[in-house]
Amino acid sequence: MLDPFAALPFAAAVHPEARAAQRLTWDSRGAGPDTAFVALPGEQMHGNRFVEQALAAGAPFVLTDLEVPRAVRVPDAQAALLAWARHERASNALVVGITGSAGKTTAKSYVAAALDALYMPVYNTIPAIACFLIEASGLGRPLVVEMGIDRPGEMAELMALVNPNVGVVTSIGPAHLEQLGSVERIASEKGLILQGRELALVGQQAAAWYPDAPSYGFAGAHWAGEDLTLTPEGASFRYPQGGGSGSVEVHLPLVARVQAEAAVLGLALAGWAGVPLQEAARRMAGVSVPGGRYRVLPGRFTVIDDAYNASPVAVKAALDALHALPGRRISVLGRMLELGPTERELHTEVGAYARQRADLTFGVGEFAAELGERAYRTVPELTEALLGTVQDGDTVLVKASRGISWTPERRAAQGVGLDTLVEALLGHRGD
Structure with a gap:
């Protein structure tokens, strides 16, 4: 109380x-x-x-x-x-801070499951984090805090507040460029989470930015899973227990590589913290990520609901996951927010990547033509066309930013809102 x-x-x-x-x-x-x-x-x-x-x-x-x-x-x-909040945080022996240009929420969910930790369900603003630290004080469980930033100096403020024992950077790429200016500045600001902590880890995608920090992931990472298998039903891999005691078998239903990498992170931290790896793996198998964050919804055709948010690095990761699945692969992409003056170039780059990884590409809203060969001005127009195209056995990836972004001039840039398309696809499928 x-x-x-x-x-x-x-x-x-x-x-x-x-x-x-x-x-x-x-x-x-x-x-x-x-x-x-x-x-x-x-x-x-x-x-x-x-x-x-x-x-x-x-x-x-x-x-x-x-x-x-x-x-x-x-x-x-x-x-x-x-x-x-700073006063109450001191009562928790283990606090894990997670940042990155993409994958923060996914990593947070898997690490919290592995450590049997408390975590914030949605918000990652400074007031939300402060309230969480106060509410969680004295409960005797580890804490996992998502530490997102969108302006210079914010990570320093978060570090002073959260003071994590463990700092994690999941990925680095263009996001929030309107305020942060460049990917180099993003890496520098987010990298503050790795300084002065008991343990620092970075995802393999981010490893080039932090050559002195140990990485997690699969082949080539310091903490590495082995024998990764990806199917429409999920991911499986082995994780060495160390000390010659064999490996833990990990099975994650309805997930892709990005979630498997987050599970490796969870196991690495569980091993470091002395948590039995078998227990950590069992809890992670039951993780359910929030709606709109790479949820695989199987049926007559598979829908991948990833419509909550988007950045170039996150969209490319989702396209890689789509490409690994069987059947006809369809990408449906909308605008990515807060990319600054290079946004058209970045949308063009992502659209070209989509054409390489998917069999059919759809784009909607501003930059629709850059994002897909089949371009539509509005979501209703896109919905009508897609419902007339999708077939049994297809896999449809739906990804865009759905929120509102504010530029320095305080002009609102509206996200696409493709969550309504996901609902239409599921209704068309008969769910």
Whole structure:
């Protein structure tokens, strides 16, 4: 429980009606009888505007500078939240931080399963991480934290907050270029996660950027799985236990190489932390990644739902996975966000790669012609054409950015939203 009357690492005036909470939120819509509200400054408005809404919802307390019922009054709620999080993080003996241009969420899911750790399910913003560190304090389990960045200096801020024992970089490639400027800058910023920790690891795709860091993956990696087999039903490989005690057999249903690499990472960290590898492998076999992140949905034809987000390195990895599967392979690609002035060139490069790895290529929205031989302006037009094309035995990869990106000039760039296409394909299949 989060008791506002307990010793706090900051000066506060606690209202006598404040109560202990189980969780924290910076979004007033999530406040309730068990969830306290932190009133943070936002890009467009301050959280103080929603304090009354949080109190009406029953929030046990609110962290704010306002004099209101159940307030934990502080001069600066954001500074207090971060100080609280840094203080509570110290109670956890093992914290794994994961960053990369692609594959963070997948790696987080497999590492958490391998270590039987707590992890944040979706968000990876600084306020979300701070709330997670506070809520997880004292529970006696390892923590796995996804540490994504989209601006210079953000990783340094995250490192000061999370202070991970283990730092992992999954991959390096063009992403968030509008703020970070170049792939070299991305590698430099993300590489801060590898400095000064007990253990540093990098995925094989990122190894060229960090030649002094041990890598994980398959052939040629420092921590390597062996005899990888990929089928539409999933992946299988062996992982050496060391000390001449044989290998662990790993079976992962409905996954591709990127998930198998994440499982190798999980086993490497399990071995390092003294977790039995057989137990780690068993837990990882049950991992279910969030919707839109390379979910294989078999049926009359197979749909690969990877429509949550996209960057050039992630799209190419997904195309490689598609290419390894049998039958007619169809790629359906949409716009990748936050690529800066080189975005047309990068879309052209990815589209050329798609033509090499897939039998049919579809593109939609801006840069549709660059991404696919069959180009469509809108998702409904694409949907009608694709449903008239797909056949039994096909495999259809659906990948794009679906969110909203803000440029430095604050102009919104809208993602594609191909999740509706996935629903249409499953409906057409009769699911």
